[in-house]
Amino acid sequence: MVWLLCTLLLLVSLFLFYASYSIQAGVYLKAICRIKTTQRVVYLTFDDGPHPIQTPKILSILKAYNAKACFFCIGSKVVGNEALLKRIYDEGHLIGNHSFTHSGLFPLYSKSKMNTDLNCCDELLSRVIEKPIYLFRPPFGVTNPTIARIARDRGYQVIGWNIRTLDTQGGDISRILKRIKKRIQPGSVILLHDRLDNSDQILLKTLDFLQEQGYRFDNLPESAFRD
Ligand SMILES: [Zn+2]
Numbered sequence: 001m002v003w004l005l006c007t008l009l010l011l012v013s014l015f016l017f018y019a020s021y022s023i024q025a026g027v028y029l030k031a032i033c034r035i036k037t038t039q040r041v042v043y044l045t046f047d048d049g050p051h052p053i054q055t056p057k058i059l060s061i062l063k064a065y066n067a068k069a070c071f072f073c074i075g076s077k078v079v080g081n082e083a084l085l086k087r088i089y090d091e092g093h094l095i096g097n098h099s100f101t102h103s104g105l106f107p108l109y110s111k112s113k114m115n116t117d118l119n120c121c122d123e124l125l126s127r128v129i130e131k132p133i134y135l136f137r138p139p140f141g142v143t144n145p146t147i148a149r150i151a152r153d154r155g156y157q158v159i160g161w162n163i164r165t166l167d168t169q170g171g172d173i174s175r176i177l178k179r180i181k182k183r184i185q186p187g188s189v190i191l192l193h194d195r196l197d198n199s200d201q202i203l204l205k206t207l208d209f210l211q212e213q214g215y216r217f218d219n220l221p222e223s224a225f226r227d
Contacts, residue, residue: 029143040214040215051077067216070093072098074100074102085128089128118150
């Protein structure tokens with residue numbers, strides 16, 4: 001009996017862990033993790049910027065490849081980098097909220113603390129780009145009932161991914177490309193970061209590979225967003 005109870009507890013814990021850490025699982029909220037299409041189009045997303053050195057490099061590369069992307073910005077990093085944020089927007093990319101603090105404790109925040117954090121980020125972003133912010137990616141892609149409720153209350157369209165490149169884990173770029181090659185399909189949403197020392201090199205290799213495969217790089221279509 002004790003054995004059965006322990007097994008059950010373990011299974012429930014594993015499920016809750018999976019539910020929180022897999023944005024694709026959609027247990028707590030429905031995020032866009034891929035756009036259904038047969039066209040060779042992919043959607044690049046960059047988290048954790050803007051970064052004063054890497055983000056300008058990323059923007060120049062994107063321009064050279066005629067590629068669009070969505071940048072999920074951390075509010076505290078926008079402070080002092082407002083012109084860079086404006087450049088992202090002016091060059092035709094999408095901008096989303098990735099929280100103000102990106103704290104490891106964010107998923108454990110109370111509803112009011114979470115709202116305050118997200119408000120700070122929304123206000124800062126929308127002041128710079130002069131547009132309301134409605135795209136949201138939770139820090140670390142972690143979801144739970146509080147985050148789901150707040151995302152719904154605030155009218156966010158939550159964006160996940162179906163290709164996590166694990167670019168933040170270091171190692172050589174070939175490992176990242178291998179992950180992309182294995183998982184790529186039309187409409188994929190790819191998670192990258194524009195804060196790493198080699199973010200620009202990762203992007204270049206990724207674009208070269210995907211372009212060879214006939215892919216283009218578009219903005220996430222508004223038609224996929226809920227009203
Ligand atoms: Zn992040």
